[in-house]
Amino acid sequence: MTIQTIPAGAVLAQETATSVEPGLRALMVAGIAAAQAEAVDRDGRFPVEAMEAAKAQRLMGLIVPAEFGGEGASLAVAADVCYALGRACASTAMIYAMHLTKVACIVDHGRGQPWQEALLRRLCRDQLLLASSTTEGQGGGNLRSSAAAIERDGGFITLDRAATVISYGAEADGVVTTARRAPDAAASDQVLAVFLKEDYTLERLSGWETLGMRGTCSYGFRLRARGLPDQVLAVPYQTIHAETMTPVSHILWSSAWAGIAAGAVERAQAFTRQAARGAGGQMPPGAAHCGKAASSLRSLRGLITQALDRYAAAGEAKALGSLDFQTAITMLKVESSELALATVSSAMRACGLAGYRQDGPFSIGRALRDILSAPIMIHNDRISANLAATSLLSTVPASLRD
Structure with missing residues (x-):
């Protein structure tokens, strides 16, 4: 503390x-x-x-x-x-x-x-x-709902939280966690609290034996924390979620996924060049997929660039909470994760068996396993379903420039 x-x-x-x-x-x-x-x-x-x-x-x-x-x-x-x-x-x-x-x-x-x-x-x-703890219990990836509550203990606060995952929790120097504001608060009445390593204990509840993203060590933990009231941010989590948590996480996650895709495209290009040289200039069967992967990567990078511009513009206009911005920045996660997966898949097909193998310089296996987490990490179907109702509140533009 x-x-x-x-x-x-x-x-x-x-x-x-x-x-x-x-x-x-x-x-x-x-x-x-x-x-x-x-x-x-x-x-x-x-x-x-x-x-x-x-x-x-x-x-x-x-x-x-x-x-x-x-x-x-x-x-x-x-x-x-x-x-x-x-x-x-x-x-x-x-x-x-x-x-x-x-x-x-x-x-x-x-x-x-x-x-x-x-x-x-x-x-x-x-x-x-700093690690993040925003999911717990049966709620899974519903970041706007908390079960555990901040409780008062004299001049201190306590939190007892069964977290579905706390990525790299055991290695972190602190945990930033959502919680209900008080024991009698609604699940959506949340705050964001920061606890340093000396403030909490972690009891492991589940393992992390996954296809990819294995190094994130996203075990489930029971988090028991005790700190000062000032360790809770004064701003309601609803505001933090809309103005910072969602846009920043979606942009940075997308950038990481784009990097994975870029690494796969590099290998696909290297394989295609080597295969063409070995065949006297004749392109290998998967060359078209190499071109498709490179094109998908350009589109993915373009999505992220647009999101960065949109975030900067919305911040200057104090419009981070607007329906249009929230819809666009939320859909960035869905679109970028699907596009990154498509890019890596195309790179795999470009390399053929060399990409399918686990033991060669053109292997795409690890990239494919890692990128498969992208649509699942806060499931795209959950996001799309949540946006379906929101979309009914928006108006259809009358012209291309509206």
Whole structure:
């Protein structure tokens, strides 16, 4: 619960690391992530080498404003980092995307709360890794419903939560979690609370033996936490969810998925070039799929770029909560996950048996297994069903420019 001040010597170390442009630092981390990606997947272990490298490169506070010791980088810069990491190791990219989403929630909605501002300073100084706990019980991926409630215990608060998953929970330095505001509050009357490692215990409830994204170590845990009332953000979670949680997570997840797809396309292109050279310039049977994969990747990157522009414009116009923006940013997750899956599938077909194999330089197997999580992680069908009713409230444009 105690947030310490930053020693003077820590500032010099931070300035030395951040003198290198974020994209170059991301590539350094990606190189380490790529070297360990096979072992991370095979053993289902946390990508400790890559995350330690990210901390060494001062990337954990990338989007934190300079006044709190961060770099104040834009969401577009953060998306590029997720893309670079996705090309190397899907689990590393997704962990980083989830971490930055939680950081963004604190940056956007913790201003004016001394405890939250001190946390941002400590996060940048110590390069803390924040995990997310937003799903529990039978609700699964319904982020707008909580069972466990914040309870008062004298001058403290407590939370006892059976979380369906807490990705990299055992490795994180803190957990950012949703909860009901109070024991008598409705399931949708939620708050967002931040607990540091010294504030809670984790009891493992379930395993994580999955096809892909194995390194996220998304076990189920019982979270028992005790902290100060100031560790709860003052802004209702409904506002945080609409203005930051949904847009930032969907953009950063999509960027990570695009990175996975880009890595698969690279392998498909390399295979096609090698096969053509070996056949005296004659293109292999799967060459058309290589072209299709490259085209799908361009479309996917275009979707993300449009979303970044839309997010920036909506923020300037204070329209983050508008129906049009919320519909578009929510559908980004659905569209980008399906397009990323289609891209990797095309890359697999371009490589043929070489892509299907697990043991060659053109293997697409790990990328395919990882990207299969994209439509399932907060299920696309759930999102589409929720938007169906909302779509009835929107008007049909009268012209192409409306």
